[in-house]
Amino acid sequence: xxxxxxxxxxxxxxxxxxxxxxxxxxxxxxxxxxxxxxxxxxxxxxxxxxxxxxxxxxxxxxxxxxxxxxxxxxxxxxxxxxxxxxxxxxxxxxxxxxxxxxxxxxxxxxxxxxxxxxxxxxxxxxxxxxxxxxxxxxxxxxxxxxxxxxxxxxxxxxxxxxxxxxxxxxxxxxxxxxxxxxxxxxxxxxxxxxxxxxxxxxxxxxxxxxxxxxxxxxxxxxxxxxxxxxxxxxxxxxxxxxxxxxxxxxxxxxxxxxxxxxxxxxxxxxxxxxxxxxxxxxxxxxxxxxxxxxxxxxxxxxxxxxxxxxxxxxxxxxxxxxxxxxx
Amino acid sequence: xxxxxxxxxxxxxxxxxxxxxxxxxxxxxxxxxxxxxxxxxxxxxxxxxxxxxxxxxxxxxxxxxxxxxxxxxxxxxxxxxxxxxxxxxxxxxxxxxxxxxxxxxxxxxxxxxxxxxxxxxxxxxxxxxxxxxxxxxxxxxxxxxxxxxxxxxxxxxxxxxxxxxxxxxxxxxxxxxxxxxxxxxxxxxxxxxxxxxxxxxxxxxxxxxxxxxxxxxxxxxxxxxxxxxxxxxxxxxxxxxxxxxxxxxxxxxxxxxxxxxxxxxxxxxxxxxxxxxxxxxxxxxxxxxxx
Numbered sequence: 001x002x003x004x005x006x007x008x009x010x011x012x013x014x015x016x017x018x019x020x021x022x023x024x025x026x027x028x029x030x031x032x033x034x035x036x037x038x039x040x041x042x043x044x045x046x047x048x049x050x051x052x053x054x055x056x057x058x059x060x061x062x063x064x065x066x067x068x069x070x071x072x073x074x075x076x077x078x079x080x081x082x083x084x085x086x087x088x089x090x091x092x093x094x095x096x097x098x099x100x101x102x103x104x105x106x107x108x109x110x111x112x113x114x115x116x117x118x119x120x121x122x123x124x125x126x127x128x129x130x131x132x133x134x135x136x137x138x139x140x141x142x143x144x145x146x147x148x149x150x151x152x153x154x155x156x157x158x159x160x161x162x163x164x165x166x167x168x169x170x171x172x173x174x175x176x177x178x179x180x181x182x183x184x185x186x187x188x189x190x191x192x193x194x195x196x197x198x199x200x201x202x203x204x205x206x207x208x209x210x211x212x213x214x215x216x217x218x219x220x221x222x223x224x225x226x227x228x229x230x231x232x233x234x235x236x237x238x239x240x241x242x243x244x245x246x247x248x249x250x251x252x253x254x255x256x257x258x259x260x261x262x263x264x265x266x267x268x269x270x271x272x273x274x275x276x277x278x279x280x281x282x283x284x285x286x287x288x289x290x291x292x293x294x295x296x297x298x299x300x301x302x303x304x305x306x307x308x309x310x311x312x313x314x315x316x317x318x319x320x321x322x323x324x325x326x327x
Numbered sequence: 328x329x330x331x332x333x334x335x336x337x338x339x340x341x342x343x344x345x346x347x348x349x350x351x352x353x354x355x356x357x358x359x360x361x362x363x364x365x366x367x368x369x370x371x372x373x374x375x376x377x378x379x380x381x382x383x384x385x386x387x388x389x390x391x392x393x394x395x396x397x398x399x400x401x402x403x404x405x406x407x408x409x410x411x412x413x414x415x416x417x418x419x420x421x422x423x424x425x426x427x428x429x430x431x432x433x434x435x436x437x438x439x440x441x442x443x444x445x446x447x448x449x450x451x452x453x454x455x456x457x458x459x460x461x462x463x464x465x466x467x468x469x470x471x472x473x474x475x476x477x478x479x480x481x482x483x484x485x486x487x488x489x490x491x492x493x494x495x496x497x498x499x500x501x502x503x504x505x506x507x508x509x510x511x512x513x514x515x516x517x518x519x520x521x522x523x524x525x526x527x528x529x530x531x532x533x534x535x536x537x538x539x540x541x542x543x544x545x546x547x548x549x550x551x552x553x554x555x556x557x558x559x560x561x562x563x564x565x566x567x568x569x570x571x572x573x574x575x576x577x578x579x580x581x582x583x584x585x586x587x588x589x590x591x592x593x594x595x596x597x598x599x600x601x602x603x604x605x606x607x608x609x610x611x612x613x614x615x616x617x618x
Binding site for chain 1: 340341445446507508509510512513514515516517518519520528531532
């Protein structure tokens with residue numbers, strides 16, 4: 001089998017003086033595959049994406065350990081110059097909010113052409129021609145007409161398509177999609193996923209899909225990484241995780257998905273919730289970070305960090321991962 | 328209404344929208360017109376009215392509207408006031424413009440570097456800015472002009488050197504506001520160089536308040552030059568509005584016109600610059616609200 005295109009090993013990110021935003025995060029991404037990263041807000045999903053790209057939003061955040069190997073090259077060791085070349089041409093990113101991710105002062109044609117020119121030696125005319133092609137490829141009808149439009153004149157779905165076109169302009173090996181459809185409505189969401197899958201099939205791009213939407217994961221991902229408070233708590237194939245979740249957090253996330261039922265509305269069961277919230281950096285205690293919210297937690301859980309144990313093609317970090325039996 | 332009859336709305340660029348917003352502010356349009364007049368006076372005036380402003384052409388202290396040779400009267404030496412105003416316009420505008428250009432370029436550069444890179448660069452540059460800010464500007468400028476020579480370039484440079492800190496701080500604040508925006512991160516994630524992101528992505532989005540302040544800085548620089556000239560630190564060999572006021576300072580009681588007319592010229596120019604700044608503020612605030 002071909003080696004994984006992206007190998008993340010023990011990636012650790014510190015927030016100055018307060019604690020670890022990411023704690024020894026490791027996973028592999030195979031070529032042409034999609035990995036879904038799930039977890040609530042504040043679990044470190046977006047931080048992980050930004051760390052892979054080395055785009056730390058604040059000087060207080062430092063990558064303090066680990067390796068990020070993209071196509072055999074350790075990005076954490078790369079020079080700033082090399083990193084700029086990598087961004088866009090080997091790894092690219094699309095963001096959650098298409099409303100703010102496009103520069104309001106330039107036409108979308110200019111913005112896409114700019115990223116095409118940056119990632120390949122083409123002149124202006126050629127870049128414009130390619131831009132029209134890109135817009136068509138991401139499913140924008142009548143692309144030539146949209147070239148001269150500004151971001152505020154486009155709908156959210158179209159803006160996200162433009163973002164995808166910009167990210168794919170450099171033909172990257174890895175595309176990191178940070179909640180690409182959270183700001184869009186459901187029908188548009190489905191179209192965007194379809195578009196991403198079609199592009200993936202055509203170009204063989206690997207995708208890291210960051211989301212808190214299990215439905216999106218079921219639709220897109222080959223493998224799933226579940227993160228909680230900066231650590232990976234469970235990882236496995238999408239079937240394994242969705243059909244037989246073993247970590248109580250994963251189970252909680254899946255139980256929270258609303259289902260339609262034929263019963264009259266009054267008879268619907270209450271939607272389950274995971275009580276509490278992701279602990280802030282300063283509130284994290286010793287032991288399993290999920291213990292305060294976990295129905296299975298006992299003293300052992302509260303005092304000892306469960307290791308991420310691999311077995312049968314999946315990994316889990318839970319003292320009760322083998323079944324519900326208390327220790 | 329059938330679809331084909333719907334009006335076609337052409338996509339408008341942010342600049343076109345700003346211009347139409349500017350045109351809605353009548354006072355600013357008046358300011359712009361007045362500024363255009365002053366500019367015409369500066370460019371064509373000396374050709375049309377070629378009396379030498381330094382030559383004595385009439386009796387000293389001739390009141391205005393009494394002698395056709397000196398329509399606006401003459402100063403304590405008998406020099407033509409109108410000629411002084413006409414020939415001084417260009418110099419005054421040049422000093423204002425050059426000083427403002429300097430203020431804005433130093434200010435934007437320092438503020439942009441500090442706001443963009445943050446950390447140590449920010450700390451040191453802001454301390455430098457504060458150092459310049461606590462120096463009394465007039466005294467500092469007077470010192471510079473006295474140390475070197477009271478020539479027009481030195482005066483413009485001195486005004487620029489003492490007035491950049493406000494622009495630097497404004498630029499830094501705008502950069503700090505724009506930097507965390509999604510499109511900046513997106514540009515980085517696409518492999519944009521720091522220089523590209525700083526000047527092509529962040530600066531244009533940070534520009535509106537800077538453009539407004541630049542218009543006001545020109546007015547401030549003109550006033551500053553007048554102030555220096557009034558204190559006798561202007562270039563005595565080049566006619567400017569400030570110089571007329573400065574040289575007639577002692578005859579203010581006997582000849583009100585000698586300082587009133589150049590003062591009026593300064594007042595109207597600075598006023599029109601303020602009005603333009605106000606209109607620019609209107610022009611750019613819709614886009615401010617948008618983001």
